[in-house]
Structure formats: structure tokens, C-alpha cells
Amino acid sequence: MMRVRGPGMRAVRWMLVGTVVTLLSACVKEPAPWDDTPNNDVWFAGGTQTVFDQGSGAYSQAFPGLTAAELAIHGTGDMAFEATFVSAPSPVNPGLGPIFNSVSCANCHIADGRGRPPVPGEQPVSTLIRISVPxxxxxxxxxxVPGFGGQLQHRSIFGTTPEALVNTNYLEEPSTFADGTTYSLRRPAITLSAAYTPLPVDLMMSTRLAPPVFGLGLLEAIPEVDVRALADPGDADGDGISGRANNVWDHLDQRYTLGRFGWKAGQPTLLQQSAGAYVEDMGITSFLFPQESSAGQPQHDGTNDEPEVSDSLLYAVAFYVRTLAVPARRAIDDPQVVRGQELFVNAGCDRCHVPEHRTGVNVAFPSVSNQRIFPYTDLLLHDMGPELADGRPEFDADGTEWRTPALWGIGLSQTVNGHQYFLHDGRARDLSEAILWHGGEAETSRERFRTMTASERAALLAFLASL
Amino acid sequence: MRTSLLAPIACGALLFTACKKESTSPTGDTSTPVTTSQILQGFAANIADANYTDLADKTSTLKDLISTFNAAPTDADLDACRTAWRNARNAWEQSEACLFGPVSSDNIDPRIDTWPVNFTDLEAQLAGGSTFDAAYINGLEDALKGFHPIEYLLWGQNGTKTAAQFTPREHEYLLALSVNLKDLTAELHTTWDTEASGYHQTFTTAGAGNVVYPTQRAAFEELVNAMAGICDEVANGKIGEPFTLQDPSLEESPYSGNSMTDFRNNMRGVENVYLGRYATDGAALEDLVREHDLQLDASVKQHIAAAKQALDNVTLPFGEAITSQPVQVQNAIDAINALAVVLEDELMPFVQLHTN
Structure with a gap:
């Protein structure tokens, strides 16, 4: 990413700055030159699909420059994304449940952003629990899980029993930075109760927080071969970081392919991701998943109204998330941010949070074609250590592995969602805690962070806030 | 295309405003200078706080009138409840022109204004035996509480319900819902009602060190985006969807026939934010615009007036108008979209240029 500019360019730049300084000679402080970064493209995190919105709607903007027809489909998908489903029969949006986790997409992906973990005593509002047996x-x-499926539905329509209830507690674990500053991490303790039928003793659970949904069309457009090229499953280069691709089943194409989406990269495409969320999270069937999540269970209502979301609407929803733009970076030329970026690289964070990618050429959909983007992910699985492990495999991902989440837009979390809960179950309460939870392949990087001075830590966090 | 244009503008703004302390501008008629900080404070006090105060007051009145109605149900008292619902609705719809902050991030919006109503479960609730206490209502699905289930109970499916038709369970549920709505709107109000804390403080202290709004420009962009956002929602969602599909069942407030009033109040909300006026008038975007660009000020005001007029030209209830007054409905959509364009393409670059 760090590209050295030729002397010619530099000279031009200083001429520009000189002009500005002359113009603004009354200023006490010289303004930062507008291109005082190694490369101006880094402002444009999403390539040409970048938007300059730093407010609460920052994750909700359509790609700039969609055609009128594309914008209409995006709009249709937007409405569907926000649509609240209700019990059948109903004139509007019927089909909810009978068991579910949420009533609309937007209820968890609030403002197209991140959900939050439940507080103790509260049932999950924008998290869910995946379950399985060995x-x-x-x-x-x-x-x-026999009688439960692959996801625990903790809510139900009136008169139907949810599969179980979720009890959330946190244990505080105090610790210190190398400089003596104290911090505390909270470890979630999740238990299930009121199961409608006994749960198996070998049950495996994995809590999942609703992740932001912008920029996904660009991640989908990164060539599979490029992602696989970053993989180093046996750690051949001996840097302590492996990186493995997940290989998952594509239900539409009926073949194995690269997993890209979800906390363990369990979904290959945005269409399948959307259809999977419809059926598992809301109990809304589609052509891709025509069977109710409650099929074969006593909660199933036996009605034959599938699919509950039409093919065109499902495609529109997938198109909607595919065409949500990426917010531009902010304050790139702030000296603290520049310093933080150096520290980010020095600590090796960029080995997994790979800053830059180039999307493939796609003549059918020019919006995502050949874009230089800065998502800060390699889309690969990494062993994150026992502290974060869920112990629940998902295709090729084992119980300690998680997919590197993208970092773009992360600095706007507080603005858009009013909180900074991070990681797969929202245990981290800010970016510092999120880093401190890193283990396994990221342990060295985490220790680099833990042993930084207070001003270095502040710089690193300022860099993340600029993403 | 917009991207490549905006970047240089934003960068230009950085260069030319970096040494300005704060923009100042005279108010409309006097020459008192108004700073960007005062505009943010004006919004927090005169719009957000004032609007949510009004909303909390009106939902409290609604709850009181429902209590009265329940004690001795008469058609006159039912009418009073309906009027109180409309009054509360007026305040809420105006506040939709600034749907950011706790109303969104604390999920208050879905808990008080989810649409559609889950009739099937609502009828099942009424037929069941659960006690409708505060905790029970709080735990209900969003589609079973808030403005629209209350509307459904007050007016009935066809808007012709009489006091005598209310069942004891309906009385009980209605009161519990009104208590819940009162509590949630009070909670919303408390997030803005104190200058030194909550979102009031977050918004007015925009600038270095503020996690949510690291610059004042970010807060100004938030205002303009919120105004443009409700225009898009009204034109292309609330009006556009039922109109395009010619489906009156998609109307937002069908039982009360209040949809057109909802839309008008959304436009009034946009006007409120621009003028800085709800109960009282104060420093606002208008003042900043008038200092630098009277033409833009006139354009924003003309487009707001045109949008309101276009809505007034729809004279039938919305559910009928989508089939019987298609020209007027289309004109309203166009006028509101035209306002959104002015806000996004003219007012937005303006505030980006004139704030730091």
C-alpha cells in the first residue's frame, strides 16, 4: 500500500502547497497539504464506490453513479430490508416465524451497521446463536441439532413456543498494559434455558453479532484466486500467521466455493447470505431455502405458503447490500493518524487486515469492476486463540478460527450505531478491547499493542478511527 | 460522478476554512452574528429538545384521555382520544426530519412506530388471558405496540368503531399500549433534554475530541442528511410504494386516515430544522445560508413551500388518492424529490464549505 512517489510528483505537490500558503498567508497555522499522504487513493476506501458521509447514515448510501434502473432495484431492496414481517395471515408482509430471531433485516443491521450484544437479563436483540452437534x-x-436445527430461534409468534431462551452474563477480567495502565475485559457466559425439548449434551454454540452490511459487493468482487493467493495454510513463510480459505457449499450453483461472508466465512455469496438470514433469522422461506427453519418441529405451522419472499425481492435485497457504498476515510493527514498507521503496520496488523485489494473485471456489473479498495481484510480464516474460540467448526473453519473482518468504516461505529461493541459476540466495548482479545496467530501483534506507550496506543486507535 | 466532484470540494473546504475560527452570520432581520456553535445549540434546544418535549407531553395526554375513556366509554371521549393520537402523531412525524441519535441507535423508532400492525397476533393477544402490565407490553414484538396498534384499536379496521364496540380486553390493551408509548417517548426526550449530558451534549460539542462528531462539519452534514433522508422516505417509500403498486393496504396510517397529515408534518419537520423553529425560533441553518447565499436560501424555502403545496393539492384520503388523484400524487412525489435534490446537491456542499 505504501507507494513511494517520484520526485516529479513531489515537486508539483509543493508548488501547490506554496500557492496555498501564499493565498492564506494570514493564517497562523499552515493547513495540511491536501495530498500529504503517500497515496491519495486511500481516502477512497471503496474506490469509485466511496461516499463522503460521516454521519449516522454513512453506511446507508447507495453506490454513487448507479443507473436509474439499478437505483430502482436498490430502492426496492432497501424497502424489503426494512420491511417488518408479521404473522400470517396478513395483507402486508406475512410469514414471520413461527420461530425467529428478528422481524426485519434492519432490526439487527441497524442503519446498515452493527448490532449490539444483550445486556445481562435481556434476550438477544441483534445477536443470534448458531448451534450444532459434532x-x-x-x-x-x-x-x-435434532429438534433445533443449525440456529437457535429464541422468539416466536403468539401461541408458539420458542426453541429456548438465552441468558447472558459477563465476567470482568482485570489486566494491565505493559506501562501499568489497567484495563478490564469482559468474558461472556451464555447459557440456554426453557428449551422446549432437552438439548443434547454435546451441543456446540456460537454467538454471532449482526455485522455491518455496506461494501459487501466490493468484497464479493475480489477474485477468488487473489484471496487464495494470500492463504498460507501451513505457514510456509514461517511468520506465525497461516490464513486459510473456507470452502463452503453454494446452494445455487451446487458446488463448493470460497466462503467470504459471515464471522467464519460460511457463506459464499450475498444472495445465499440474504436467503439464509431470511429463513433462519426471520422464518421467511425463499426459492433458495424453501423449507421453514421449524420444519419437522412441533412449532411448524404446516401451512403451504412457500416461498414467502419472491425470487425478485430476494434478488433485490441481495442487490441492495451489494450496492451499499463505503464511507470515505477521514483525517488521513492528521500526524497522529499517520503515526498510528505506521504502528499498525509495525505491529503486523496488516498481515491479516490486508489493507488493499483490487476487484476483478466484471463487464456485466461495472460498478464493482476493477476497483482499488481498502477494506483491511484478507477474507481468510485465522486461529484467534482459545480466548475467542467458539469450539464450533463450520465447513473448513475449525473451532478456533475466525474470518478477518473488514475494518473500513469502523471509525464511524459510534456515530452510526451509538456504541462500539466489537468481535463476533460483541464482548469488546471499544477498539482497544477488541485488539486485546486477539490471540493465536494475532498474539504477537496484540502484545505489540499491549506494550506500546499510551501515546502510541492513542495513535493506533486514532488511525482505526480514521477508517 | 458525485464522488469525484465532492472530494476536491471537501479538500478545498479544508484549505480555505482551516484558519477561520467560526463562521458568523447575521440572522434574517437583525445583524446579530450567529456562530456555527450557536446553530448546533439552536438545533438541540429549539428542535430536538422542543420537539421531543412536545411529543412526550402529547403522548402523556393521550394516555390520560384513554384512562378517562376506559372509566366510562362514550363516543365523545373516544373522539378526544383520537384527537390526542393525531396530536401526538403530529409531533412524532415532525421529529422524523431528524431521525438520528438515540431515536435510531437505541431502537426507539421501531418500538414506537413499527408498521405494519401484526393483526393476527394482536387479535390473539386480545383473545388470550395475559395480564397487560408494563413488563409484558415491553416484551411484546414491535409490531404489537406503538402508534399503529393504538391507531388500530382506536379506529378499528374500517375507521368506524364506536365506544360501545370496545371489549374489556381492548380497553385494557389500549391503556397499556398508551402507557408504553408515553414511557418510550419520555425516555427519548431525556436523551436530549439536558444541555450538559446525553445526545444534546454530544451534538452541541461537535469538534475535536468528540467521538461521534469529530468536526462541526460532521454535525452539519448530519442535519442536512436527515432532512434529505425524510424527503426520500416520504417521496419514494411512504407515498411511492403504495402508489407504484396501487395498493392501499400499504398505506402507513390507514385506520385514522391520517397519512396525508403524516406527510405534511414530515415536510414541516424539514422546514423546522432549516428555520430552527418549533415552539420557539432560534439560530439555524437558515442564518448561515442567508449570510452567504440568499439565492440558495430562497431556493430551499421555495422547494419546501412547493412540496407542502403539492401535498395540499392531494385532497382525497391517501388510500383513495393513489388511484383517483394519480396526477396530484405524482406531483407530490416529484416536488418532494426536487426538495431532496436541493438539499443534497446544493445545501450539502454549502454546509461543507462553510463549516469546519
Whole structure:
């Protein structure tokens, strides 16, 4: 990413700055030159699909420059994303449940952003729990729990019993930075209760926080071969970081392919991700997943109204998330941010949070074609250590591995969602805690952070806030 | 295309405003200078706080009138409840022109204004035996509480319900819902009602060190985006969707026939934010614009007036108008979209240029 500019360019730049200084000679403080970064493109985190919105709607903007027809589909998908489903029969949006986790997409992906973990005593509002028993299904995925399926639905329509309730508690674990400053991490303790039928003793659970949904069309457009090229499953280069691709089942194409989406990269495409969320999170069936999540269970209502979301609407929703733009970076030329970026690289964070990618050429959809983007992810699985492990495999991802989440837009979390809960279950309460939870392949990087001076830590966090 | 244009503008703004302390501007008629900080304070006090105070007051009145109605149900008292619902609705719809902050991030919006109503479960609740206490209502699905289930109970499916038709369970549920709505709107109000804390403080202290709004420009952009956002929602969602699909069942406030009033109040909300006026008038975007660009000020005001007029030209209830007054409905959509364009393409670059 760091590209050295030729002397010619530099000279031009200083001429520009000189002009500005002359113009603004009354100023006490010289303004930062507008291109005082190694490369101006880094402002444009999403390539040409970048938007300059730093407010609460920053994650909700459509790609700039969509055609009128594309914008109409995006709008249709937007409405569907926000649509609240209700119990059938109903004139509007019927089909909810009978068991579910949420009533609309937007209820968890608030403002197209991040959900929050439950507080103790509260049932989950924008998190859910994936469940399975040991073994794998016909396609190598997790084995569903008999009587429950692969996801725990903790809510239900009136008159129906939810599968179980979720009890959340946190244990505070105090610790210190190398400089003696104290901090505390909170470890979630999740238990299930009021199960409608006994749960198996070998149950495996994995809590999942609703992640932001912008920029996904660009991640989908990164060539598979480029992602696989970053993989180093046996750590051949001996840097302590492996990076493995997940290989998952594509239900539309009926083949194995690269997993890209979800906390363990369990979904290959945005269409399948959307259809999976419809059926598992809301109990809304589609052509891709025509069977209710409650099928074979006593909660199933036996009605034959599938699919509950039309093919065109499902495609529109997938198109909606595919065409949500990426917010531009802010304060790139702030000296603290520049310093933080150096520290980010020095600590090796960029080995997994790979800053830059180039999307593939796609003549059918020029908006995502050949874009230089800065998502800060390699889309690969990494062992994150026992502290974060969920112990629940998902296709090729084992119980300690997680997919590197993208960092773009992360600095706007507080603005958009009013909180800074991070990681797969929202245990981290700010970016510092999120870093401190890193283990496994990221342990060295975490220790680099933990042993930084207070001003270095502040700089690193300022850099993350500029993303 | 917009991207490549905006970047240089934003960068230009950085260069030319970096040494300005704060923009100052005269108010409309006097020459008192108004700073950007005062505009943010004006919004927090005269719009957000004032609007949410009004909303909390009106939902409290609604709850009181429902209590009265329940004690001895008469058609006159039912009418009073309906009027109180409309009054509360007026305040809420105006506040939709600034849907950011706790109303969104604390999920208050879905808890008080989810649409559609879950009739099937609502009828099942009424037929069941649960006690409708505060905790029970709080735990209900969003589609079973808030403005629209209250509307459904007050007016009935066809808007012709009489006091005598209310069942004891309906009385009980209605009161519990009104208590819940009162509590949630009070909670919303407390996030803005104190200058030194909550979102009031977050918004007015925009600038270095503020996690949510690291610059004042970010807070100004938030205002303009919120105004443009409600225009898009009204034109292309609330009006556009039922109109395009010619489906009156998609109307937002069908039982009360209040949809057109909802839309007008959304436009009034946009006007409120621009003028800085709800109960009282104060420093606002208008003042900043008038200092630098009277033409833009006139354009924003003309477009707001045109949008309101276009809505007034729809004279039938919305559910009928989508089939019987298609020209007027389309004109309203166009006028509101035209306002959104002025806000996004003219007012937005303006505030980006004139704030730091």
C-alpha cells in the first residue's frame, strides 16, 4: 500500500502547497497539504464506490453513479430490508416465524451497521446463536441439532413456543498494559434455558453479532484466486500467521466455493447470505431455502405458503447490500493518524487486515469492476486463540478460527450505531478491547499493542478511527 | 460522478476554512452574528429538545384521555382520544426530519412506530388471558405496540368503531399500549433534554475530541442528511410504494386516515430544522445560508413551500388518492424529490464549505 512517489510528483505537490500558503498567508497555522499522504487513493476506501458521509447514515448510501434502473432495484431492496414481517395471515408482509430471531433485516443491521450484544437479563436483540452437534452434514457444514436445527430461534409468534431462551452474563477480567495502565475485559457466559425439548449434551454454540452490511459487493468482487493467493495454510513463510480459505457449499450453483461472508466465512455469496438470514433469522422461506427453519418441529405451522419472499425481492435485497457504498476515510493527514498507521503496520496488523485489494473485471456489473479498495481484510480464516474460540467448526473453519473482518468504516461505529461493541459476540466495548482479545496467530501483534506507550496506543486507535 | 466532484470540494473546504475560527452570520432581520456553535445549540434546544418535549407531553395526554375513556366509554371521549393520537402523531412525524441519535441507535423508532400492525397476533393477544402490565407490553414484538396498534384499536379496521364496540380486553390493551408509548417517548426526550449530558451534549460539542462528531462539519452534514433522508422516505417509500403498486393496504396510517397529515408534518419537520423553529425560533441553518447565499436560501424555502403545496393539492384520503388523484400524487412525489435534490446537491456542499 505504501507507494513511494517520484520526485516529479513531489515537486508539483509543493508548488501547490506554496500557492496555498501564499493565498492564506494570514493564517497562523499552515493547513495540511491536501495530498500529504503517500497515496491519495486511500481516502477512497471503496474506490469509485466511496461516499463522503460521516454521519449516522454513512453506511446507508447507495453506490454513487448507479443507473436509474439499478437505483430502482436498490430502492426496492432497501424497502424489503426494512420491511417488518408479521404473522400470517396478513395483507402486508406475512410469514414471520413461527420461530425467529428478528422481524426485519434492519432490526439487527441497524442503519446498515452493527448490532449490539444483550445486556445481562435481556434476550438477544441483534445477536443470534448458531448451534450444532459434532460431525458434519452432507456438504461438510455443521450438523444440525435434532429438534433445533443449525440456529437457535429464541422468539416466536403468539401461541408458539420458542426453541429456548438465552441468558447472558459477563465476567470482568482485570489486566494491565505493559506501562501499568489497567484495563478490564469482559468474558461472556451464555447459557440456554426453557428449551422446549432437552438439548443434547454435546451441543456446540456460537454467538454471532449482526455485522455491518455496506461494501459487501466490493468484497464479493475480489477474485477468488487473489484471496487464495494470500492463504498460507501451513505457514510456509514461517511468520506465525497461516490464513486459510473456507470452502463452503453454494446452494445455487451446487458446488463448493470460497466462503467470504459471515464471522467464519460460511457463506459464499450475498444472495445465499440474504436467503439464509431470511429463513433462519426471520422464518421467511425463499426459492433458495424453501423449507421453514421449524420444519419437522412441533412449532411448524404446516401451512403451504412457500416461498414467502419472491425470487425478485430476494434478488433485490441481495442487490441492495451489494450496492451499499463505503464511507470515505477521514483525517488521513492528521500526524497522529499517520503515526498510528505506521504502528499498525509495525505491529503486523496488516498481515491479516490486508489493507488493499483490487476487484476483478466484471463487464456485466461495472460498478464493482476493477476497483482499488481498502477494506483491511484478507477474507481468510485465522486461529484467534482459545480466548475467542467458539469450539464450533463450520465447513473448513475449525473451532478456533475466525474470518478477518473488514475494518473500513469502523471509525464511524459510534456515530452510526451509538456504541462500539466489537468481535463476533460483541464482548469488546471499544477498539482497544477488541485488539486485546486477539490471540493465536494475532498474539504477537496484540502484545505489540499491549506494550506500546499510551501515546502510541492513542495513535493506533486514532488511525482505526480514521477508517 | 458525485464522488469525484465532492472530494476536491471537501479538500478545498479544508484549505480555505482551516484558519477561520467560526463562521458568523447575521440572522434574517437583525445583524446579530450567529456562530456555527450557536446553530448546533439552536438545533438541540429549539428542535430536538422542543420537539421531543412536545411529543412526550402529547403522548402523556393521550394516555390520560384513554384512562378517562376506559372509566366510562362514550363516543365523545373516544373522539378526544383520537384527537390526542393525531396530536401526538403530529409531533412524532415532525421529529422524523431528524431521525438520528438515540431515536435510531437505541431502537426507539421501531418500538414506537413499527408498521405494519401484526393483526393476527394482536387479535390473539386480545383473545388470550395475559395480564397487560408494563413488563409484558415491553416484551411484546414491535409490531404489537406503538402508534399503529393504538391507531388500530382506536379506529378499528374500517375507521368506524364506536365506544360501545370496545371489549374489556381492548380497553385494557389500549391503556397499556398508551402507557408504553408515553414511557418510550419520555425516555427519548431525556436523551436530549439536558444541555450538559446525553445526545444534546454530544451534538452541541461537535469538534475535536468528540467521538461521534469529530468536526462541526460532521454535525452539519448530519442535519442536512436527515432532512434529505425524510424527503426520500416520504417521496419514494411512504407515498411511492403504495402508489407504484396501487395498493392501499400499504398505506402507513390507514385506520385514522391520517397519512396525508403524516406527510405534511414530515415536510414541516424539514422546514423546522432549516428555520430552527418549533415552539420557539432560534439560530439555524437558515442564518448561515442567508449570510452567504440568499439565492440558495430562497431556493430551499421555495422547494419546501412547493412540496407542502403539492401535498395540499392531494385532497382525497391517501388510500383513495393513489388511484383517483394519480396526477396530484405524482406531483407530490416529484416536488418532494426536487426538495431532496436541493438539499443534497446544493445545501450539502454549502454546509461543507462553510463549516469546519
Amino acid at each position: 460431525g458434519s452434514d452432507a456438504h461438510g457444514g455443521p450438523t444440525p
